[in-house]
Amino acid sequence: MSNLSQLLKESWVLVEERHDDVAAHFYARMFLTDPGLRQLFPVHLDTQRRCLVEALVTAAASIDDPERFTEYVQGLGRAHRKFHVQPSQFAAFHGALLEALRTVGGDRWTIEYDQAWADALGLLTSNMITGLEQDADPAFWHAEVLAHERRGADIAVLTCQPLQHPLRYQAGQYVSVEVPRYQPRLWRTYSIANAPRPDDTxxxxxxxxxxxxxxxxxxxxxxxGDLLRIAAPMGTMVLDRESPRDIVCLAGGVGFAPIKALVDELTRFNRSRWVHVYLGARHRDELYDLDELLRLAATYPWLNVVPCCTDDPSWTGEHGEVSEVLARYGPWHEHDFFVSGSAPMVRASLRTLAELEIPADRIRYDSFGDI
Incomplete structure (x- = not known):
């Protein structure tokens, strides 16, 4: 671990339990410094505060891996194009965030910590500006909703058609989505549930x-007929076509979406890799796309599907959390892993994979809140 990384980790401990205060102070100071920025954000900033903290933690954790850091942070820059942020406005971001950390850190915040974060934020903002300026794609795509299918009381499957420009992405990636008719300026991330199609839907x-x-x-x-806005694709939970290893996918709830996209992609070229999909939910009716997945398994001999439920006494299949069910099988030491679902589900799965001694470089994952 480099000295910079060590200082970032030590100093974050001082403010971690008050990260809400860091975010609140940051936005207050940034909007005071540049009032024009306020109109770019929604009225309620709860999700933006959470995303800020997640971005800081992720960026700081990857600062010793230049390739990973650059890819992640430039992706953040591209993602901010949907807010119409200009490169000159990043100065307010840099100054406000450093002041927020310094203020919440209090008397225990040292000069060394201050300089470490100044250096880190310099790298962060320069890479975000690079990502923002070098992206040739639109800031966002308008997309028409072609079909809207309810799968129970709380789940829907939407098919959308990007207008004007094709949306270039890889299976397993996610995008930010805005519903301007009902919730303008509120963007939330959703995985695309299919590999790229000829009709671009x-x-x-x-x-x-x-x-x-x-x-x-x-x-x-x-x-x-309604129109959505879709921002630039992000995420690295994509297939390595050069890997010879078999594949294990762990999905919880609508976290199945990117897993379905990966399976869709595999149906187009896979001939030699076994693919095991562990799909978890509380009740059978929450396994909303199981019939389609079982149909694919009947069509492609290399696909094995293991559905499981935690709270359904009538369920005749596997019982337990998806990571618990996985641990009953194996061995898994020669597999690539993909994990997608809620944050608790992903954390539990990563703990299980660590206990099974799966190398971290063979695990790709995304976690999403229900927002």
């Missing part, structure tokens, strides 16, 4: 839970 699987404004609108209010 994309499919989203959405669950509406709690006070999720965007997810509720997508599930309960959006209809065919």
């Amino acid at each position: 994309v499919e989203f699987h959405v669950r509406a839970v709690g006070a999720g404004w965007v997810s509720s609108a997508l599930v309960r209010r959006v209809r065919p």
Whole structure:
């Protein structure tokens, strides 16, 4: 671990339990410094605060891996194009975030910590600006909803047609989505549930839970003919076609979406790699796309599907969390892993894979909240 990485880790411990205060102070200071920035963000900043903290933690954790750091942070820059952020406005971001960390850190915040974050934020903002300026794609795509299918009370499958320009992406990636008719300026991330198609249509699987404004609108209010906005694709949970290893996919709930896209991609070229999909939910009715997955398994001999439920006494298949069910099988030491679902599901799966001594470089994952 480099000295910079060590200082970032040590100093983050000082503010980690008050990360909400860091985010609140940051936005207050940034909007005071550059009032014009406020109009780029939604009225409610709860999700933006959470995303800020996640981005800081992810970027700091990867700073010793230049390739991973650059890929992630330049992706953040591209993602910010949808907010119409200009390169000159990153100065306010840099200064406000450093002041927020310094303020919340209090008396224990040292000069060394301050300089470490100044250096890290310099790298962060320069790479974000590079990503923002070098992306030749549109800031976002308008997409028409062609089909909207309810799969139970809280889940919908949407098929959308990007307009004007094709959406270039890889199976397993995700995009930010805005519903301008119902929730303008609120963007939420959703995985694309299919590999690229000749007609350029994309499919989203959405669950509406709690006070999720965007997810509720997508599930309960959006209809065919409505327009969405879709931002640039992100994420690295994509297939390595050069790998000879068999594949294991762990999916929870609508986290199945990117796994379905990966399976879709594999149907187009795979001949030699076994693919095991472990699909978890609480109840059978939450396994909303199981019939389609079983149809694929009947068509492609290399695909094995293991559905499981945690809270359904009538379920006759495997019982338990998806990671618990995985651990009953194996061995898994010569496989590539893909994990997608809620943050708790992903954390539990990563712990299980660590206990099974799966090398970290063979695991790719994405976690999403229900928002």
